[in-house]
Amino acid sequence: MSLNTIWETSKAPYYPIVAKEGQFAVGFALLFVALLLTGLFGLNRSFLNIPLLGLPASLAFGSLVDLNYSSPATMEPIFSAVSNDAYHLYTLLRCIGFAEKARIQITPDGIRFSVEESRVMQGLVFLDRALFTTYTFNAPPPQDRNDDTLDNEESTGDVYPQFLISLTALLETLQIFGIGDANQSSFMPNGSFQNTSGGAFSSPALLLGRTCALRYSSPGSPLCITLSESGVTTTCELTTYESDDPSFGSAGSEVDIPLQRDAIIMKIIMRSAWLYNAINELDATDPTVLTISASSKNAPFLTLSGSGGPFSESSVKFSTDKENGESEANYKNLQDDGSKRAKLAPAVTETFQVNPPSSMGSLVKENYRFALIRKASRAMAAASKVSIRGDIQGVLSLQFMIELGGGNGEGDLGPARGGTRHVSFVDFRFVPLVGQEDDEEGGEENRDSEGW
Structure with a gap:
């Protein structure tokens, strides 16, 4: 065909x-x-x-x-789409490739992939319909959904098709023509990224003729993936599963790790490379706990510390530019309306908002499992910017902005298609450690908001 x-x-x-x-x-x-x-x-x-x-x-x-x-x-399938850039899909999905299975939700605006680990870490990727050349979605009729889903639909609105799929098999399918061969050796076993440069005969230079077609016919049917390259067509059918989780089938936001958007106490936007380098530096000491500290008044304003490993505690501190002192360049946009306050911020940040409640003082401090943070290193290496957010409960959100299609410079992945570039986001959420020692300055809550 x-x-x-x-x-x-x-x-x-x-x-x-x-x-x-x-x-x-x-x-x-x-x-x-x-x-x-x-x-x-x-x-x-x-x-x-x-x-x-x-x-x-x-x-x-x-x-x-x-x-x-x-x-x-x-009959008309529930979902069908064609993409001219299979590498873009592979790049985004590989950022959450730490889990074996992924939860998929098909919506009129795109496909939502989510993975989790022990309910304390969650990775979210949304493939916007703009990434596809053609995108067709036909919501299944109510009789194709189970009774529990219909009961929930009355209160949650439209419920779109959801199912589980083997993420490992999906990634292997997308690279069946060698999409990830050139980049396979770039990632270390622990999820770290090793920067390598490809030539004219390496991916993504050879991906211009590759297309990927996705098709989901009916509830319970397999997800059909058709890859084409230079006249060679390969079709794979991946089995879909239903989750044993009783919350499965309800609206996707109900099973996410909650981030209180009306209780944000920390929001930091910076180049993803700075965060990636800091995590790699701390990884050398093999820590078990990552401590994130942020202050709007006292230096160092942003500190990442690793502890609990066989070696001594190590820290990476982000401070102001000492050569410029308290120059205008060190005053960051601290409010959503773009206005500035008389507060200093690290020189590497674009946005620096730290607004802890009065009970916490001026310092926001939380502890997280370092091994979980490290699993987001693939997204750190691929992204151009990162938004670090935290809410009053300590839930941490790392939202990475990945630019696709430019092929020029950091964060621009994949071949250009007539100058078309797409921006996609990969969101990780982490639950803080409970029972860790608290500092005398407070150290409880973390991030929030819609990131950018």
């Missing part, structure tokens, strides 16, 4: 002769008529009854079989 045929198939709507909501009634009626005519013919077998009873019974059985086997296969 050619790529043009796939595009036309994904766009052309299919209208069955019998509507899906009426197929059961029609099928039952045909079956009843067929059994009735067959019974009458069996009671009075004669040449006269063959055209009167036998042939209509055969036609009824044949129509029933055709309705059951032909219509579902040709």
Whole structure:
């Protein structure tokens, strides 16, 4: 099947002769008529009854079989999309590749992937429909959803298709033509990134002819992935699963690690490379706990500390530029409206907001498992900027901005398509450690907001 045929198939709507909501009634009626005519013919077998009873019974059985086997296969799929840049999809999904399975939610605006570990870490990737050349979504009718989902829908609004899929298998499928070969050795076993430069004959330089088509026909059906390159087409069907979690099937936001957007006490935007380098420096001492401290009044204004490992405690401090002193460059935008306050901020930050409640003093301090933070290093290496947010409960959000399509410089991944560039976000959320020693200056809460 050619790529043009796939595009036309994904766009052309299919209208069955019998509507899906009426197929059961029609099928039952045909079956009843067929059994009735067959019974009458069996009671009075004669040449006269063959055209009167036998042939209509055969036609009824044949129509029933055709309705059951032909219509579902040709019905309009719930979701179909085609992307000209399979590498972009691979890059974003690999940022959350630390988990074996991912939860997928298909919406009219894009595809949402989420993974978690022990309910204390969550990774979120949203593939916007702008990343696809064609994107078609047809919400399944209510009868295709279970009763529990229908009960929840009354209070949560539209509930879109959700299922689990093997993320490992999906990543292997996307790189079946060697999409990730050149970058495979760039990532260390612990999730760290080793910067390497590719040539003219390495990916992503050789990805211009690759396309990826996704298709999800009906609830419970496999996710079909069709990859095409230079006339070679490969189709893979990945099994979809339903979660045993009772909350599965409800709105996606209900199962996320909650971030209180109305109780943000820390918001920092900086180049992702600075955070990536700091985590790598701390990783050398093999710590078990990462402590994040931020202050709006006292230096150092932002500190990342690693402790609990076999070596001594280590820290990375972000301070103002000592050569410039308290110059205008050190005063950052501390308010959402862009106005400035008379507070200093680290020179590496673009936005620095630290507003702890009066009970905490001027210092925001929280502890997290270092091993979990390190699993976000792939996103750190691929992103151009990071938004560090924390709420009053200590929940940490690291939202990475990844620029796709430029191919020039840090954060620009993949080949350019006629100058088209897309910006995507990968969001990680972490639950703080409970019971860790608190400093005398407070040290409780962390981040919030919509990041940028």
